[in-house]
Amino acid sequence: MKNANIAINKITASLEIERKIVGVKFLFTKEEYEIADAKPAKAKLPYCVMVKLATRGTGLKATLELSGCGGGTRALGLEEPSLNFQSGCEYNNFGLYQDLAIAKNVVNNVTFCKHKIYGVMTKPLEEYKEAPDVVIIITNSYNAMRIIQGYTYKYGTQANFKLAGNQAVCSECTAYPFESNSINISMFCSGTRYLAGWSNEEIGIGLPYGKFIETADGVYLTVNGSEQNKNKERIKQKLKDKNLTDPGIFKDEAYFIKERK
Template sequence: MNRSEMAAKLEAILRLDTRPVAVKMYVNSQEMPKKPLNFKLNICQLVSMARYAGKANAGVPEKMVCSMGAACVGLIKTPDVFTTGKAAVGPYSRDEKAGRKFMENTFKLGDSGKKYSGIMVAPLESADFEPDVVVIYANPAQMMRLIHANAYETGEKITADTVAEAALCSSIGFAIAKGKPTIGFPCAGDRIFGGTQNSELVFVAPFKEVERIIRNLEETAKGGFSVYPVPPNMMWTPTMPPTYTIQETDL
């Protein structure tokens, strides 16, 4: 199954509002198939361009603003302001102790140092590179389908440990490091800068797992329970106001 077929199946089965997105990290940014845009922006904006507008773009830390997002995917070493917890004080925690724990609970590849120098983001359907991970924005009912599909052969759960900080980038880093799918609750920045909607969660899976998940989406649909949209049960008699209820005299 090629990438275009994968994207088409995911969009059709899940009835996604936006495109699945391919993401690849590069140790050498000179190997990326595109040059970064000539202004600074965040990773969530690159993903938004891909999923909404079908645009492929490259990113390097020199052309980024969000240090947390860059740290999560290993484009920079995690800055001290995060490891000490200082950055969380006020917005997310009452003191540095809580802030430090908060930041520890946000998965960051940069905690063990800088690992990459570039990131490519594109719609899965047209990506001209082999992705490390695939990003899908979905509502909770669509997410249910993805969870069931992932669990189909083994019953394995998807971990969604989160403090809702840098969820997109943290989930990308987690999926790369652990080789497992994960679910994130989009952060304030993703909503402000990336246009993420109130109804959306983010699912990130290693690319090598996507074909299996698609097969299992097809298999689980055969049971009739794990489907989207979930059909409501209409086999019951409703109660209506007398003025809207058929009376004996109407028959």
């Protein structure tokens, strides 16, 4: 996909992103699943672990039977939430909420995909030949700031971020961006930090594929106004290495430097 490759080059030249950017594809039928270009998981895996593996270059696909976390299966649309979950009782046993009423409130505000799928595929975005549905970027807070700036450059303020520190990769980074057609940020949850082993500094961003393309362009076009001088020379060299045009990057033109002149 030419547009995806250009977008990946723009955002990775503009930022220091250590992990591969991940594409997520919903597979609605058995036929779609069988032809999806990824190996099936060999054992039950939580969805967030599949995403973690994709950030290191390993693409996988999984059905309900190969999924190892109920939070992920209900958020993605692999199965319906149980009555125990819908009542708030499951969350109330987590020790994260002071009473059943609060647990029920959190349950009511967790976003699930409003569809039924047969399977899901996760792999590096660069490996897709067709457009995925959601893009996930795992990075640090500085890069998250720049990605939000790139999104805002194209779309204006995202006023409806949703995060609760639970069901982070499956709901906050996947289901909510897909259902709302907007970007979302996640501080992760204790479950995914344990299961996938993310570093303490890492956080997640999810957004629809179409908006990733424009957001990457926004990150690229806001380098001059947002980056300190010490970063600009490195970025200019990376743009040159990737055969990308310099969008107009000049010393002392970041807005916070110009204001002090």
